[in-house]
Amino acid sequence: MPKSIPVDPxxxxxxxxxxxxxxxxxxxxxxxxxxxxxxxxxxxxxxLRHMMLVREFETMLGSFKAKGAYxxxxxxxxxxxxxxxxxxxxxxxxxLALEPADHIFGSHRSHGEFIAxxxxxxxxxxxxxxxxxxxxxxxxxxxxMVEAQLPATTVTSTAENVLLFxxxxxxxxxADGFNGGMGGSMHAFFTPxxxxxxxxxxxxxxxxxxxxxxxxxxxxEASITVSMSGDGSTGCGPVFEAMNFAAMAQYGTxxxxxxxxxxxxxxxxxxxxxAMGGQTIGETMGWDRLSRIAAAVNPQAMHxxxxxxxxxxxxxxxxxxxxxxxxxxxxxALLDVECYRSGGHSxxxxxxxxxxxxxxxxxxxxxxxxxxxxxxAAGVMNQQDVxxxxxxxxxxxxxxxxxxxxxxxxxxxxxxTLIGRLMFSHEEIAVPTGEVKLLAAPDAAARIRQxxxxxxxxxxxxxxRLSAMRAITYRDGxxxxxxxxxxxxxxxxxxGEECREWGGAFGVYRGLSDILxxxxxxxxxxxxxxxVATAVGHALEGGRTLIELMYGDFIxxxxxxxxxxxxxxxxxxxxxxxxxxxxxxSVGSKYGAQHSQDWTALVAxxxxxxxxxxxxxxxxxxxxxxxxSSEDPVVFFESQxxxxxxxxxxxxxxxxxxxxxxxxxxxxxxxxKHATVLxxxxxxxxxxxxxxxxxxxxxxxxxxxxxxxxVPFNYDPVIRSIAKTGHLLVxxxxxxxxSFAMTLAANLTRFAFGSxxxxxxxxxSPNWIVPGAEMETSYFPQAxxxxxxxxxxxxxxxHSNRRxxxxxxxxxxxxxxx
Amino acid sequence: xSTDVVMPQLGNEITEAQIDYWSKSPGDKVxxxxxxxxxxxxKLTMEIEAPASGTLRxxxxxxxxxxxxxxxxxxxxxx
Ligand SMILES: Cc1ncc(C[n+]2csc(CCOP(=O)(O)OP(=O)(O)O)c2C)c(N)n1
Numbered sequence: 001m002p003k004s005i006p007v008d009p010x011x012x013x014x015x016x017x018x019x020x021x022x023x024x025x026x027x028x029x030x031x032x033x034x035x036x037x038x039x040x041x042x043x044x045x046x047x048l049r050h051m052m053l054v055r056e057f058e059t060m061l062g063s064f065k066a067k068g069a070y071x072x073x074x075x076x077x078x079x080x081x082x083x084x085x086x087x088x089x090x091x092x093x094x095x096l097a098l099e100p101a102d103h104i105f106g107s108h109r110s111h112g113e114f115i116a117x118x119x120x121x122x123x124x125x126x127x128x129x130x131x132x133x134x135x136x137x138x139x140x141x142x143x144x145m146v147e148a149q150l151p152a153t154t155v156t157s158t159a160e161n162v163l164l165f166x167x168x169x170x171x172x173x174x175a176d177g178f179n180g181g182m183g184g185s186m187h188a189f190f191t192p193x194x195x196x197x198x199x200x201x202x203x204x205x206x207x208x209x210x211x212x213x214x215x216x217x218x219x220x221e222a223s224i225t226v227s228m229s230g231d232g233s234t235g236c237g238p239v240f241e242a243m244n245f246a247a248m249a250q251y252g253t254x255x256x257x258x259x260x261x262x263x264x265x266x267x268x269x270x271x272x273x274x275a276m277g278g279q280t281i282g283e284t285m286g287w288d289r290l291s292r293i294a295a296a297v298n299p300q301a302m303h304x305x306x307x308x309x310x311x312x313x314x315x316x317x318x319x320x321x322x323x324x325x326x327x328x329x330x331x332x333a334l335l336d337v338e339c340y341r342s343g344g345h346s347x348x349x350x351x352x353x354x355x356x357x358x359x360x361x362x363x364x365x366x367x368x369x370x371x372x373x374x375x376x377a378a379g380v381m382n383q384q385d386v387x388x389x390x391x392x393x394x395x396x397x398x399x400x401x402x403x404x405x406x407x408x409x410x411x412x413x414x415x416x417t418l419i420g421r422l423m424f425s426h427e428e429i430a431v432p433t434g435e436v437k438l439l440a441a442p443d444a445a446a447r448i449r450q451x452x453x454x455x456x457x458x459x460x461x462x463x464x465r466l467s468a469m470r471a472i473t474y475r476d477g478x479x480x481x482x483x484x485x486x487x488x489x490x491x492x493x494x495x496g497e498e499c500r501e502w503g504g505a506f507g508v509y510r511g512l513s514d515i516l517x518x519x520x521x522x523x524x525x526x527x528x529x530x531x532v533a534t535a536v537g538h539a540l541e542g543g544r545t546l547i548e549l550m551y552g553d554f555i556x557x558x559x560x561x562x563x564x565x566x567x568x569x570x571x572x573x574x575x576x577x578x579x580x581x582x583x584x585x586s587v588g589s590k591y592g593a594q595h596s597q598d599w600t601a602l603v604a605x606x607x608x609x610x611x612x613x614x615x616x617x618x619x620x621x622x623x624x625x626x627x628x629s630s631e632d633p634v635v636f637f638e639s640q641x642x643x644x645x646x647x648x649x650x651x652x653x654x655x656x657x658x659x660x661x662x663x664x665x666x667x668x669x670x671x672x673k674h675a676t677v678l679x680x681x682x683x684x685x686x687x688x689x690x691x692x693x694x695x696x697x698x699x700x701x702x703x704x705x706x707x708x709x710x711v712p713f714n715y716d717p718v719i720r721s722i723a724k725t726g727h728l729l730v731x732x733x734x735x736x737x738x739s740f741a742m743t744l745a746a747n748l749t750r751f752a753f754g755s756x757x758x759x760x761x762x763x764x765s766p767n768w769i770v771p772g773a774e775m776e777t778s779y780f781p782q783a784x785x786x787x788x789x790x791x792x793x794x795x796x797x798x799h800s801n802r803r804x805x806x807x808x809x810x811x812x813x814x815x816x817x818x
Numbered sequence: 819x820s821t822d823v824v825m826p827q828l829g830n831e832i833t834e835a836q837i838d839y840w841s842k843s844p845g846d847k848v849x850x851x852x853x854x855x856x857x858x859x860x861k862l863t864m865e866i867e868a869p870a871s872g873t874l875r876x877x878x879x880x881x882x883x884x885x886x887x888x889x890x891x892x893x894x895x896x897x
Binding site: 446447449450453467468469470473475502503506507510643644 | 833834835836838839856858859860861862863882884
């Protein structure tokens, strides 16, 4: 069904000029007395106290880094300390305008934002709810610890202690930290207070916060998400991708009913004018004021403003106004919050990039000194009160520090695989049975009617191979599993480039757009980084996400998002966060070097990702069902050459009903006794052809095992097979060097050494570019290459003639970098 | 005079396609270039236009059936 957004040349070819909305700079001018009257004394005094707590907390960290001591406490802190000294007004101002259910996603410099958000949530949450939150976190273990170490008289002060202790213990990588010591300074989170994970990768939170906002919109939550990053992050492509993803016009033009309207995400830039030593204005960026970038994103210029980050009230005012717009479906929004980092980027910063004069100029704009002076001038406090508050804050930070420094470390030697166990939960959801909103009944899609008439098995009554039009294919197997989950689990959404009318670049989703509304299946921009980052954010917030990268070769465009975000958040949160994301990547063919490489090894190398690569329709369907049921992130590779393949292994073909195949189980596709051939992905088919010929020509039987899954992987069936055959050949289409096949061969050499009669071999693609379609058979392993290895190396007594074209010398090639 | 509506060549690997639906019935008037039917291959769905103006005389391959490249799908009588 084509979209009804006509592209009319007449409308486009009219002469005119573009105008941009005005972007206000420092427009805040509310008198202090007015704020005081509106907010009341308690809140105004709290603003000062919260800024002081942030400053003292970070002063303590800085002191440990500089001297190994703070107050009378000695401690060696080895990790990072990106302090926000001088930027407290931005953090506390933003938090003031946010509700506990609003979620912030910070950066490497986010201790202040984290503390401020926590303090703001504590100030807003009723005592009973606060208590419940603390009781529920790790069964109340942290609460008990804090109550014993840091006695307090009210639930509020206990909660503040939990907040500061949980964060500091985390920074010190202690077991009692909010992330169980698996995150540290740049990754702390505590979701009940709305502090979602901070991120050590500059700008990475932008896409994650955008995906989180998508989930909030889909779940009809009346709250927002905030991406918090620095001015330097505006140089990051993924930040632009995220802002555009958040601003896609389709939310207004094509999404309907309650889902209509922009994403509730605020891009909050703490603009301290520097990115480490690079100066954004005048040196590394093209913009003169950060807020200008919003004009490039949408006609509303993201309602952008530049505000004074040294004044928490100006920041709170702006955030509150943007929040109202976002809840009204007018998102996304952008704030350029100008502030100044009075300390170094980190504690090893020599400050070579700025002058003393500049530092002195900004001293007059210190947010804490300024705000304290205003409170004194307004008669709310006197100087003694301010001094007393400063001392009280220092005392509570010292108490928290003493307790955190003494807290137990994570004892890995006592439990060597402890961190390993946090990589995956291995949990699966039940088979989904819910009802979802449909545009039309499933059989409105010709695809579904058509598939219903197809044979389930790929071999016809006369033994002939059926065509892709007449029997269920690999593509259809994937579709059936996906259809079940999409039809019965409202939390699951699917998107990627060309996923809707086109049905995904290779038609796996064809027909789905006839029955599913835009908010369940949509076309994304050509933004691989944002596709993956938003999927992560959507999943962190309780959604489930199925995303597609057209070609595995585009993984590079989403490198950080796949390798650092999707892979690591489960473990970095000590297993508290779940990441049900399935990333589908097709492995290409025929389009040459940048569209045909098998990158499975790259993904399998990164801890934290499950990696599947089925080769048959039956396995594609069963493994896709498992992937979509998994609470762990899965990268699902599909071979473009196999999409039209029909089922030839299972006698009953592809079962029409829903079923799952456990991840990690290799499958014996053909039994034999003269050599074990373990294949990854489409290499199964040349292996079968080789087995057929070897059987007929030499009476040699190959045992062909299809790996199906790279991570996890159960070695047992292969070890059993080698015990029988004595020989192992691993075949992959990936370039041999550093491939997963090499890992399999190395491990199996160790695990099955006693059974091996010859050195195991790996047959992969050579270590050069994938050539064009005309030369592909010279590149990907062919049946001839397999026959050659089996006859010349495993069974030389066959005295066969040379086969294949691989007559090169691997050692010589290696010397030449090949 | 009559004109055959023929299943087009859809790329060098595709030999068959399925008829999704006919937008016209036998006896209907058709204009050259007007959408006549939708077909589906394993990967994509596409529309086929009437190759000539006239009256749709007969449909040889009904909806949900599979046809091969070159098959006559329908016949148009030209006025
Ligand atoms: C992708 C990435 N590139 C580089 C770094 C190293 N790095 C850490 S902080 C930083 C500067 C960031 O500047 P900005 O976004 O302005 O934030 P600020 O440090 O000023 O708060 C750099 C380059 C990183 N962590 N991630």
